[in-house]
Amino acid sequence: MTVRIGVLSTAHLHAEAYVEILDRMDGVELVGVTDGEEARGREFAEEHGTSYREPSALLERIDGAVVCSTNAEHGRWIRAAADAGVAALSEKPLATTVDEAASVANYCADRDVPLGVAMPLRHSQPARRADELLSEGAIGDLRAISGTNRGQMPGGWFVDPDQSGGGAAMDHTVHIVDLIHWLTGERVREVYAETSTRFHDVPVEDVNVLSMELSDGTIFSLDGSWSKPEEWHFWGDATVDLTGTEGTISVDCFAETFAETVDEGPETGIESVFWGDDPNERMLRRFVETVRDDRPPATPAEDGVDAVSVVDAVYESAERSEPVVVDY
Amino acid sequence: MIHIGIVGAGFIGGVHADRYRRMDGVTVSAVVSPNTAGSFVDDRDLDAAAFSSLDAAIEECDLDAVDVCSPTPTHRDAVETAASSGLDVFCEKPLAPTLDDARAIADAVEANDVTLMAGHVLRFFPDYRAIRDRVADGAIGTPGTARARRHSPFPDWGGDWFADDERSGGVFLDMGIHDFDYLRWLFGDVERVFARRRRWDDRQQGHATLTFESGAVGYVEAGWDRASGTELRSDLELAGDAGTIEYDADEPTPLAVETDADPDVSAPETIARDGYRRELEAFVECVERGAEPPVTVDDAVAAMRVAIAANRSAERGVPVRIAEVEA
Secondary structure, eight states, X not given: OOEEEEEEOOOSTHHHHHHHHHHHOTTEEEEEEEOSSHHHHHHHHHHTTOOBOOHHHHHHTOSEEEEOSOGGGHHHHHHHHHHTTOEEEEOSSSOSSHHHHHHHHHHHHHTXXXXXXXXXXXXXXXXXXXXXXXXXXXXXXXXXXXXXXXXXXXXXXXXXXXXXXXXXXXXXXXXXXXXXXXXXXXXEEEEEEEEEOOXXXXXXXXXXXXXXXXXXXXXXXXXXXXXXXTTOSSSXXXXXXXXXXXXXXXXXXXXXXXXXXXXXXXXXXXXXEEOSOOHHHHHHHHXXXXXXXXXXXXXXXXXXXHHHHHXXXXXXXXXXXXXEEOOO | OEEEEXXXXXXXXXXXXXXXXXXTTEEEEEEEXXXXXXXXXXXXTOSOEEESOHHHHHXXXXXXXXXXXSOGGXXXXXXHHHHHTTOEEEEESSSOSSHHHHHHHHHHHXXXXXXXXXXXXXXXXXXXXXXHHHHHTXXXXXXXXXXXXXXXXXXXXXXXXXXXXXXXXXXXXXXXXXXXXXXXXXXXXXXXXXXXXXXXXXXXXXXXXXXXXXXXXXXXXXXXXXXXXXXXXXXXXXXXXXXXXEEETXXXXXXXXXXXXXXXXXXOGGGOOOHHHHXXXXXXXXXXXXXXXXXXXXXXXXXXXXHHHHHHHHHHTSOEEGGGOOO
């Protein structure tokens, strides 16, 4: 069976990578894209050699939808997919508030339509090996975790709080938090956050340094700042160091790169080029299986809601300058 | 010739004795330790007399300075004894286990008009120093974030005193203090600290979030948590509004040698990352010229207050302002 996939909104940068992967994936027909801003959607479709369709026309023709809208609009597109009986994979975070995240998760559950959240790090091969090692007890009992998910300031709607819901804390908390929730089976119990705006002249925070504790007492720190300069050699990073009673595991999801230096053309300078197993491709393949084989999503909506609960606590802690217990 | 008395016959005392041996114009004349000064001298083939008390060493040897390398709780006694004899002092980090002891040390130094240099050796490692110079030159612009990490196995060479918080101050005061001092040197004073710490068996790991008075945010991670026999590892990242600096101290390999015969190859001194040597050279220069030390008592006390704030925050579960850390 060929699975028919469409992309709902092209606002998010990731739409580009997703479309390229889906276009060449066996057993998948990339039906096209739609967008709340028709001109943007048509331009995107033309650039990537796919079709632009009106939302209802696209939803009629697809089995699964990848939602690449602004954070604030995820719910609108997910509900439209659910109304059409179309399974959805939503960009992260699922929503900008925990109330909206829970509401949209329930909306899909009530209609029995699968909803997953795009958490590519769960599909990163070094992270999956770490998961196996943890289950085998390779490092004993977990005691401390130190993670990073830095990036360049993405600009555009990401720095408009009405569309993004916030800055680096909204954008770069959930990837590593979700990965740790998944790896450990625990939840972040408490968050202390230091956020501020120091790197860029933007109306949202770009510093996001978190000190957390998991439900089993493991201490867990995360730097999820937009601290990488425009000229940096890669888009950012995703790392976790896990310390247990009998050893340590260090995961660097994007370590597999080579250096490329270019003198001429539109993009000059030195770049690191990732050559490892692509987590986005694994994630999208898994989404196709969710649709085709009726498998539960790799990152079910309720896990996406839990990650947003942590983000809520991050903003509350930053506001109150004290640690906050996460309300799930 | 500058005559040094080393107090403490442990790991760091040995590191210092090896460095003094390679320096011109300096000699270790006395080693002081309750039980093991004699074997320390013999094992290293030093031309030094062994003593069980610093008073006796000062009385019998014509010392110019004392280098305090003994366990942290004994620093105060040693510094007070040296200072009251008018001797300049090098004192290992942390200066003391408590701020009371640290103040007594500062008072003794001031009252006797001697020089004390604190052993924050990171400032003398050429890599960390070069990074500091680039930051001071504005390479990263206005600082935004810092992330400094340092891990080693539990220091089991000193008996059990490192495991006792009362005596060592734990991993924040003994290990994290390197990076607390270093980041203060780069970013200025710290306003508040939030920290967490876990302990298991003889191991521990601490995470401290520092908010500087400038508004910059630092993260310091310190662990005595690695498998026994592994090397110390450290790395550093700094980000500002104009750029970043990233450094893994374990990465540079200026000389790699692999042969069937396994010869004894040591790196030439020009590429040896020997901060200890540079640190002790700076101290000897202070002793010779009476100059202001590059790391003062005040610097050492300020770094201690950050570490103590981290300990208190980890105990209480709330952020602690440095201004509140008075005792």
